Amino acid sequence: MSQQQAVLAVSTVIFALRSDPTTGISTVWIPVVRRIREPHEGRWALPGGPLRVDDDLEEAARSHLLETTGLTPKYLEQLYAFGKVGRSPGPRVVSIVYWALVESDEAARATVGENVTWLSTDELPELAFDHNLIVDYALWRLRTKMEYSRIAHAFLGDTFTLAQLREVHEAVRQKPLDPANFRRTIESSKTVVPTGEFVTGARHRPARLYRYDGSIDLADSGPLQ
Template sequence: MDDNAIRLAVSTVIVALRPHPDTGVPALWMPLVRRVTEPYEGSWALPGGWVGADEGLDDSAAARLRETTKVQPRYLEQLYAFGAVDRSPTRVVSVVYWALVHPDEASVVPDDWNVRWFLADEHPPLAFDHDRIVEYALWRLRNKMSYSRIAQAFLGDRFTLAELRGVYEAVLGQTLDPANFRRQVAQSDAVLPTDETTSGGRHRPARLYRSNPDLSYADNGPLTTP
């Protein structure tokens, strides 16, 4: 291969809600993979790989996720392309995606020597420019919370308003007033009430809601950081 040739890769920031080890409240986590070759052998990095010769970008991103983490997310969105000349010893352009996964999808990710979950805001130093990529992805996620229904991508088909509020609190890093949150949800058409309620718990049954199938999780947002 020509040393000056540009290679095309895909990387994905996977984000899920899992309990914080200290508080037990929902927190943002992401799985990272350990590199087994140079450069950065032994370092943690985002899951990804090369774009296949016969694959489109979306297909490559999904395939590399299955190969490295076993995740097959419902929500996979292209974020940005990173192509700084000095981001890799050889010239590599990475098309970056993010996958927001609910608990059932997150449960298939291994947690071992090769793949490990980390708190999204407390991860170790990453290979290449992946620290910058993660920072950008989290900024985009928090920005989108204000104008889309992307929070529901973290939840299953049915959820309570308390669970939905927990997503917002985990992503935004702040406590929300339950009554105000309920009013805001009632004024929107992002979620729809069902006739189902929770059962089997110690507390009073809570109504279950579902996402509005007529709305997408997110629309196109700003592509540059402030």
């Protein structure tokens, strides 16, 4: 190839739910990596890097995710290829971006290195390159998929309470939802199945645990499955 060829990179937007230690409200967080060289030295960027010639695209996304956070995603999907001329100073870079959902319990175990941190998508600073646009698009895709698929379950463990499921919806939609309305909507959708188990706590009455109906796909990606 001539030196005119664009550089091909793979990056990943990794979503997990985290609750604010002071308010207790959950929001959607992403891990980011500090740029340790120019361009945009010092700014936060999405985890990623150049595509190695013997890595499949999805494999590359998974390994960046593992190297950065030690995490294995419950859901991983290709988002979009970002390739505008001039989106990065210097040689042209075309980034094939994936997005991933990580279970909250697993996200809490994420390893965090010296140059890695988690940021709430509700209050993102200016990221490197066009990464704010990329995160906005990934959030839009997540919200859209939540309307017509069971994708919310990828944030949760095998069983969960309706309050936990509502917390996911509230975080993604960035607004509080009425508990009684939410319960009615979920129960009539028949996507979750009550288990015989309950969570008990000192301050609350027991909450029923649910699981999702295994016959329903998390999300439909057609003939590429």
